[in-house]
Amino acid sequence: MGVEVKPVSTLSERASYDVADFAVPTGREEEWRFTPLRRLRGLHDGSAKADGKIVLEVDAAPEVTVETVDREDPRVGSGYVPTDRISAQAYSAFTTATVITVPREAVASAPTIVRLRGEDAGHAAYGHTTVIVEPFGKATIVLDHSGSATYADNVEFVVGEQAQLTVVSVQEWADDAVHVSHQHASLAKDAKFTGFNITLGGDLVRVRPSVSYRGPGGDAELNGVYFVDAGQHLEHRLLADHSVRNCRSRVDYRGALQGEDAHAVWIGDVVIRAEAEGTDTYELNRNLVLTDGTRVDSVPNLEILTGEVAGAGHASASGRLDEEHLFYLQARGIPADEAKRMVVRGYLNQIVQRIEIDELRERVEAKIDAELAL
Structure with missing residues (x-):
């Protein structure tokens, strides 16, 4: 398949299934300037051979079907075209894909859990997952990543008219893991998508969530x-x-x-094209710096090509813990270390509490507590 050049926006200029349509990143490009390329183990330049393995297990809700297919299946790649070299490399290198389907009007009675476990970070692996929610369907999908791996994959969510999909992606890799993933949601008329990315492990993890709309009323x-x-x-x-x-x-x-050379990068791009009148969008990123020696890069971007919007805004903030909050707790007899943990828990739990799966929410809370104990 050939290359498609999008003249409207500079934020995602290129989309192609062909690796050759993307130059090898040098680190000077806007989309790669924060990523330490030397730590990608060749995922970005074609030197990482597909000789590794990710063990994939699916515990599906009874209403949901799960299939293992080859790349010729027309559903694979139907909702997303790669927009960078690693994504295209992953698309060209996977051998089989997992297709998860929620039938029309079906309401899944339980979450569908997709477990992806790496066993060897010394060998690269590539993957592809397609989730299709047919019109008026409703489901929750959990992508649970663990173990040691060098892994690149694409995950596409095709959400039908008035369908609802919730996805919780947990990156709880081992300390030596490298994971580069693109997760794209394509929403039909009046479709609803709710996504969570919980990233708590790995040596280098780069996740690119994106959403596009195929009909009015889409909500992400x-x-x-x-x-x-x-x-x-x-x-x-x-x-x-x-x-x-x-x-x-x-x-x-x-x-x-926390800790020397801890590096967080958040880039939030929003494009409102000329035909997207009535758009309502807002993006927010906040970072708590707990120790010296860390680095945060937080960059929100809005590109608005129409004046007829319902709302468009963004905010980004990075800083230390609020001393007034700590003082308030310590004045009531709470030791300084515990006061610090309470403030951080409360700050992160504003997101974690939105996860409606009790067992998963409690697991994430326990992991955050373990991080704070360090």
């Missing part, structure tokens, strides 16, 4: 929590591409950093 909420430890690079690059009238997007990502 993109939420995220990340905790960055010493030496970790955790990067989230979001894009809400509004090309249809009367659609909505909300982005709320919150992070905490």
Whole structure:
């Protein structure tokens, strides 16, 4: 398939299934300037051979079907075209894809859990997952990543008319893991998508959630929590591409950093095209810096090509803990370390509490507590 050049926006100029249509990143490009390319283990330049393995297990709700298919299946790639070299490399290198389908008008009675476990970070693996929610369907999908891996994948969510999909992606990799992922939601008329990215592990994790609209009334909420430890690079690059009238997007990502050379990157791109009148969008990123020696890069971008919008805004803030909050707690007899943990928990739990799966929410809370105990 050939290359498509989008003249309207500079934020995502190129889309192609062909790796050759993307130059090897040098680190000088806007989309790669924060990513330490030397730590990608060749995922970006073609030197990472597809000789690794990710163990994939799916525990599906009874109403949901799960299939393993080859790349010739017409559903694979139907909702997303790669927009960078690693994404195109992952698309060209996977051997089988997982297709999850929620039938028309079906309401899943339980979450569908997709477990992806790496066993060897010394060998690269590539993957592809397609989730299709047919019109009026409703489901929750959990993508649970763990183990040691060098892994690149694409995940596409095709959400039908008046369908609802909630996705919780947990990156709880081992300390040596590298994961580069593009997660794209394509929303039909009056469709609702709620996404969570919970990134708590790995050496280098770069996740690119994006959303596009195929009909008016689409509604997307993109939420995220990340905790960055010493030496970790955790990067989230979001894009809400509004090309249809009367659609909505909300982005709320919150992070905490501690330890020498902990590096968090958050890029929030919103495009409102000329035909997308009535768009309502807002994006927010906040970071708590808990120790010296950390680095935060937080960049919100709005590109608005019509004056007829319902609302468009963004906010970004990075800083230390509020001394007044700590003083208030310590004045009531709470030790300084515990007061610090309470403030951070409360700050991150504003996102975590939105996860409606009790067991998963409690697991994330326990992981955050373990990070704070360090």
